[in-house]
Amino acid sequence: MEISQEQIQEWKEQYGGVYKLPVDDKVAYLRQPEMTDFKRAFAAMNKGGDIAFGEEMINSLMIGGDPEIKNDIDYFNPARKRLVELFEYDDAEVTDAKSNKTQIKIGDQKCLVRMITRDDLKTAERKNPAGKPFVTQEKLFDAICVEKDEAFNDKNNPAIRMPLYKAIEELQNKKVAWLEKL
Template identity: 60%
Template sequence: MTVTAEQIQEWKEKYGGVYELPIEDKSVFLREPRMPDFKRAFTAMQKGGDIAFGEDMLNTLWLEGDEEIRKNDEYFLPARKELVDFFNYPDAVTKTVKNGTEITVEDSKCTVRVITREDIRMAEKRNPSGKPFQTQEALFDQIVLSKDAAYNDKDNPQIRFPLYQAIEKLQNKKIASLKKL
């Protein structure tokens, strides 16, 4: 397998980020995942567990590589483990403001109002089949008061993952601990 600098540049223009994942004497080139890729992989995980998640992500993002990585467990299992690095996005910064909470992801800001149990109930109703991330998307759409243009891109995991984590934290400001007596 020979991948040229020109090929890598073409992939970058087409897909954005490109990654090389070497595993000892084998290597694979992967494109940067988007939210639809994560949704598909999490759906696979719901049906078939962590292995299905890894298989789906590897197959979906695969650009070029040694087929042994897909077929041979000695290569696949460490490759699957490395795919977790795609989830390493910077945390959102939250700040209480007059009418709610300001959430900053990278340099983009949005303001959301206080989340109620009815908001969560309505968001869950908009996702009756329990598809990954749809409840979070629906909840954000319900509570957002203002947002920069970056928040319109529902396929950008660099914005969406930190945003969803921030919204989750806003729902759980108080600490609860169940104690058996």
Template identity: 55%
Template sequence: MGGFFLTIKNNKTMSVTQEQINEWKEKHGGVYALPVEDKTGYLREPNMNDYKRAFSAMQKNGDIAFGEELLSALWLGGDEAIKTQDEYFLTAKKVLIDFFNYPDAIINNIAKGKTEILIGDERCVIRVITREDLKLSEKRNPTGKPFVTQEALFNMVCEDKTEGFEDVKRAEIRFPLYQAIESLQNKKIGQLKKL
């Protein structure tokens, strides 16, 4: 099989082959090539645990730490310069934002103040979110870990859900879900005006 990228491992040159990419796909699901000019890295698809690690790093050490942590967590192989040399890393960090481009959830009001949230083929029904729900979900996250409050809130207000909502690692479900729940908390429009 033809090589896609030459990389050095233990001072030996080897190529990332289609066979290697197929093995990664079988093990990790989605696999992405990340070309930055003349270098290429290979990443697996992120899950919520990866995002939690990256956002925790960002809370402690800023945006650069976010990029370093996410790139490190997803890295399968390729040219290490993407991780180690600033001129490659800074571009790669910016490209990683593309992982956040998940389709929006569809939000439908249904009977008795309940809301249906549709994400792809998955569906859940939640009740009205109250101030008390928000307080309780915040209390369940005393250390302020990323996404813990949102998950606690969802568990409190969810009345029915399809199987896809059971897997808390599925970022393609969780990000649109959390955005939908956030939008449901902010139905009214307000604006502060100086008088």
């Protein structure tokens, strides 16, 4: 299926980013994912495993190309395995600041967070009774954030949210633990 450069340009204007996903003699065109796409896909994965994750991502993101990539297992399997590349975001830079605070920098965007307490974790978990993906991290960030650049207000931007959540996870796990059977 041939897609014109004009169509690709239209998609870029509409969706921000466009990916080409060739699989042998077929091609899918995917729009740039948003956090809502990742949330739905991880929720699907919790219920149906890796296949469900791939189905949700391809179904949500595919904006053009050959439908066999969605419908034919011989094309779907290799396509879904490439989706991991959609998670390639800049890493956050995490640096200690004064008074038990930490600066998290993602690209040119910065925020300052305070130390995470056990009560913060409990409260964030209580605010997500359904256990929806990424909601606990959102609530935890809201609780510990002291100051932030405007970009951190966009809860649907995975280029900020994915590295932010990874950084917050690292802050929770500064110490290493293991269990030994004696």
